[in-house]
Amino acid sequence: MKKVKISNNVIRRMPRYLRKLDELRAKGLNRVSSAELSRELGLTPSQIRQDFSCFGEFGQQGYGYNVDSLRDSIALVLGADRAYKAILVGIGNIGRALMDNFCFAEWGIELVAAFDVDVSAIGTSRNGVPVYSAEELYDYTVKKQVDIAVLAVPGAVARDVARNLTELGIDAIWNFTNVDIKEPYSDLIVENMHFSDSLMALSYYITERNELMARREAVGNE
Amino acid sequence: MKKVKISNNVIRRMPRYLRKLDELRAKGLNRVSSAELSRELGLTPSQIRQDFSCFGEFGQQGYGYNVDSLRDSIALVLGADRAYKAILVGIGNIGRALMDNFCFAEWGIELVAAFDVDVSAIGTSRNGVPVYSAEELYDYTVKKQVDIAVLAVPGAVARDVARNLTELGIDAIWNFTNVDIKEPYSDLIVENMHFSDSLMALSYYITERNELMARREAVGNE
């Protein structure tokens, strides 16, 4: 049964399912049960079945799921067939890393152009993607009906660029800057790749673990 | 009152508070209330006060929070004073982007070395960080008591490297590969930077929004 509003948590698990199914497929498996998936992913079988059931009935009682067709169903749920158009704004180190190594097409996204202020890069192309002047950014966005802006500019200008793109009607921003840009654009879709946030969480968990171990030791020596 | 076990959601919001407070501090503000923060961050004042109260009493009734001291308290919670030692494994495009542009020190982490199989890079140094041969990786990890491995190797070898590092007693992995490495090491701390997962979520939200708008239009034309 299709749910009306699907929770964030569910959405964030879907790409993990997709990757795991790709892996199982590559191994030549063609059948998998929620119990097997649960072991691989560290989730409960219940949760996995609940998650899938948000989008349809992909399995078969007594059998489980067909790896191939479940994989394709999830890919469709995630919009892999939509061919959303993306542009890259800023080709510093992280922008170039994305252009050179990240396969947008594999995930159904079309990276159509990149923009930068660096005159030496303008007019060139990288991995088949042309690099244009930042001055052309807004014209291009409107004319080509860009869906997604991959934001990889310096933090200092991130909000300005984001505001302009939003006012031009862009749907979503994949945000690689260190700055939160969601507020106050409640309609804009923002996905953050906040490196430092992730590292800070990591740091917290190490500290928590160390303190837990220290406390255990203290109790042991009582 | 210090809680025993702090939920994941709370931890993930702490770095956002930290960044916002840095921003407010840079603007010269020295006082902020939970209501003001809630407007800036798109959260409820209740939630913000609840989050802070997991770690202590940082505010003052009738006044709010001192920006500086709240910022520092949160930095401590996140372990910014611990100087955890990190190594970078793999200096491909993403690895180099991290070495050149990501300021580990700003977040209290010490990047002490990088490792790669590329002979032309071995022996050089980048941004003050020496690059060693992959053959020295495991010896170094043990000898220097490395806390964190930043994993930026090809997906194909990710699990092997992660397993070896884990068995050598590393605490945490900051995972930039496309592969899940948490299972079956239940003790290992893993923070994932799964680019494709984030992009897939983005793609889903665009599709959801488009479908919602299409449905609205259909109703409007009934």
Added chain:
DNA sequence: TAGATTGTTAATCGATTAACAATC
């Protein structure tokens, strides 16, 4: 003092887990 805002307790809301009938 009066106004403001915290920290915390209680109420609500939502997500996860357990259980089981349906059925392949």
Added chain:
DNA sequence: TAGATTGTTAATCGATTAACAATC
């Protein structure tokens, strides 16, 4: 058919929000 496993409903658990006494 018997065994296995789904999809879904109900029960539990946890997180968010609301409310308010404490107090600066």
